[in-house]
Amino acid sequence: MPKTKHLDAAKEAALHQQLYLILRESIKSGALAPGQKLPSERRLAAEHGVSRTTVQRALRWLSNEGSIYSRPGSGYYVASPSDDPQLRLYDFPEQMDATGLPFATRVLQRRVISADFMVAWNLNLLEGEQVILIQNLQSVYDVPTCIETLYLPFTLFPDLLTLDFEYVYTTLEEHYGLRLSQGTQTVRALLASPEECELLQASPPLAVLAIRRRTLDSHQKLVMYSENVFMGERYRLHMTLRRD
Numbered sequence: 001m002p003k004t005k006h007l008d009a010a011k012e013a014a015l016h017q018q019l020y021l022i023l024r025e026s027i028k029s030g031a032l033a034p035g036q037k038l039p040s041e042r043r044l045a046a047e048h049g050v051s052r053t054t055v056q057r058a059l060r061w062l063s064n065e066g067s068i069y070s071r072p073g074s075g076y077y078v079a080s081p082s083d084d085p086q087l088r089l090y091d092f093p094e095q096m097d098a099t100g101l102p103f104a105t106r107v108l109q110r111r112v113i114s115a116d117f118m119v120a121w122n123l124n125l126l127e128g129e130q131v132i133l134i135q136n137l138q139s140v141y142d143v144p145t146c147i148e149t150l151y152l153p154f155t156l157f158p159d160l161l162t163l164d165f166e167y168v169y170t171t172l173e174e175h176y177g178l179r180l181s182q183g184t185q186t187v188r189a190l191l192a193s194p195e196e197c198e199l200l201q202a203s204p205p206l207a208v209l210a211i212r213r214r215t216l217d218s219h220q221k222l223v224m225y226s227e228n229v230f231m232g233e234r235y236r237l238h239m240t241l242r243r244d
Contacts, residue, residue: 016057122225130154185213
């Protein structure tokens with residue numbers, strides 16, 4: 001925490017607004033880093049000379065805007081920053097590059113499997129056909145954030161697993177000459193499985209965002225199906241909407 005600032009009751013801004021701005025600036029400047037636990041409500045109240053009710057209102061403002069998130073029974077933590085993303089067809093590493101956030105990829109598995117009904121249907125294949133499975137654990141600021149699972153038709157990319165790659169979309173475009181044109185996706189709020197909780201280093205019950213995407217090339221051919229599981233408290237889906 002930066003040097004404690006006592007609030008001024010004589011100022012026009014309410015005390016909770018002053019505290020909100022102080023904490024927000026600490027987050028913006030990096031004095032409070034992503035993933036760092038905030039001091040307790042009692043400590044913040046004592047340090048800034050205000051009531052716990054004032055602290056709670058300031059924290060609620062920060063939580064509502066996505067600057068912090070809560071863990072029941074543990075307290076508040078600083079959220080990873082995010083820009084307002086354009087609705088563009090990115091894979092996770094490309095998205096992190098675009099936002100400038102430090103990330104790391106841990107490969108969980110890369111192999112050829114037989115497509116089950118759901119995967120086959122989403123790739124317009126027959127059940128049992130061979131598909132390439134790529135599964136990664138993606139971390140931001142060294143904090144597990146996303147379990148990324150990709151499925152691709154083996155017949156289209158038979159040598160993919162022999163390549164050294166990190167960016168799947170870029171590899172498809174540069175190595176195979178594809179032009180990825182569009183994707184359709186659904187977003188659902190679910191409870192994570194025990195295996196997902198373990199990978200995301202969290203205790204159940206854990207709320208996650210499950211994003212399922214079908215990716216098409218310029219000829220409208222399905223070339224990839226993905227199932228990404230994001231830890232709800234560490235990921236924000238923020239969009240700009242306009243009414244014409």
